[in-house]
Amino acid sequence: MRALTIDHSASGHLALGEVPEPQPAAHQALVRVHSFSLNHGEAAHAIPGGEAGTVPGWDAAGVVLRAAADGSGPAAGTPVVTLGANGAWAELRAVDTDWIGAVPEGTDLGAVSALPVAAGSALRGLRRLGPILGRRVLVTGAGGGVGRFAVQLAARGGAHVIAATSDPSKADVLRALGADEVVTGPEGLASIEPVHGVIELVGGSELVAAYDTLAPHGTLVAMGHASGAGEHFEFGTLFGNEGRHNRTIATYFLLDDAAGIGTDLSWLASLVARGELDPQVGWRGDWSRAAEATEALIARRVRGKAVLDVS
Ligand SMILES: NC(=O)c1ccc[n+]([C@@H]2O[C@H](COP(=O)([O-])OP(=O)(O)OC[C@H]3O[C@@H](n4cnc5c(N)ncnc54)[C@H](OP(=O)(O)O)[C@@H]3O)[C@@H](O)[C@H]2O)c1
Known part of the structure; x- marks a missing residue:
């Protein structure tokens, strides 16, 4: 063949x-x-x-x-x-x-x-967040292959979806796929209200900034590392006081858990x-x-x- x-x-x-x-x-x-x-x-x-x-x-x-x-x-x-x-x-x-x-x-x-x-891992990553009906979910790298599925499936699951993209020209398509909000860059991430869950596809400083958006008991699923960058958490980022307790970072890799x-x-x-x-x-x-x-x-x-x- x-x-x-x-x-x-x-x-x-x-x-x-x-x-x-x-x-x-x-x-x-x-x-x-x-x-x-x-x-x-x-x-x-x-x-x-x-x-x-x-x-x-x-x-x-x-x-x-x-x-x-x-x-x-x-x-x-x-x-x-x-x-x-x-x-x-x-x-x-x-x-x-x-x-x-x-x-x-x-x-x-x-x-x-x-x-x-792409869709299989988006689906399973979202399940790691637990029920998302009526909850806020952030998807980073939303304009990529996995991100576009994650936005659609999170919206279908009843979440209020925030799509983070590095490319503002993708805002219209992300809204059409079900995003309620579209943000760009570190300022964009810093501006959003706390979220229940994050599907994180970029890694590096994007993961660190996305972690900072988590509400208490929220979960960030580190699924992708498209930036190729490592993560550095400033001292204090992982403190659990001031209303930031019990936040979780989880990992998921489809081919090892399918x-x-x-x-x-x-x-x-x-x-x-x-x-x-x-x-x-x-x-x-x-x-x-x-x-x-x-x-x-x-x-x-x-x-x-x-x-x-x-x-
Ligand atoms: N854990 C798993 O099981 C699993 C499954 C599938 C994929 N992944 C991983 O998830 C990530 C996304 O996969 P994908 O298939 O969606 O990839 P993709 O189609 O290439 O999309 C990657 C997206 O990441 C964003 N991005 C931001 N900074 C970037 C940078 N410096 N370089 C490249 N992309 C950057 C871009 O989104 P914007 O244009 O919106 O900024 C880009 O469209 C990859 O790291 C992939 O290996 C993991």
Whole structure:
């Protein structure tokens, strides 16, 4: 079969060529991949630092070619959206059935391929905040792939959503996705009323400033580190007095904590099918353009998700 493999001598560390077909384990279905999406962590870390010759890729959507031998998961012919630690960027992918979501017939498989890591982690990060109905939730890095899902899902969960972006030109789209307030820069974060929860995607000084917005008993979920910067908390920031007691910083990483994600992916795909969740695909092209797409994502020229179609 054809696949993109990691090749550190090639442009973007990626080469398109022939590799052996995957051999599914008993609990895995074999999926014919239609489309896959790119994630910041792949473009910035997993591909440049990956093992040469391996097939990368976390997110893919396609159709089940052969159901799992143990009888779990969807039947052959079912449109699906899939998550895995690798192997998505190929014509065929073997996937654990627990990490497969069913997709309603007729849904654009390119659109749902944007879901697994970005929407899956946004959903699970929001769950870490507990009930958000009627509560204030801040999303940082809101204009990125994960952030746009987090804004939509937090609004759907009944939160008053504050979107923090470094780019004021994204304010209108963030409001259209459900943000009640849009703020920019450190002054913007410093100006907001206390929040119950934070989905933090940028790291560095943004995380420190976002932590400062937490109300007592509030939780910040440190999910992303797009800035590449470390965090420095000034003396006193972590004091629990003056109405700032019991604030929590939690971490979450989807690929290490994805049990049952197939059920979540089925639900997310049903929202896309009904037009109730917008994957915000900002770049789409043939998979031969994978290096171009990863470069555009890292250079912050993709507004939302980048999707590649397997021709
Ligand atoms: N924990 C998990 O399971 C998990 C899952 C998925 C992603 N992540 C991580 O979450 C972060 C966001 O992922 P993503 O897929 O949304 O990435 P993305 O699409 O590239 O978006 C990143 C966003 O972060 C903001 N940003 C602010 N300062 C930045 C800087 N110096 N460099 C780059 N971006 C900056 C930008 O938002 P504005 O334009 O709005 O300012 C940008 O759009 C990444 O660190 C990624 O690795 C973690």
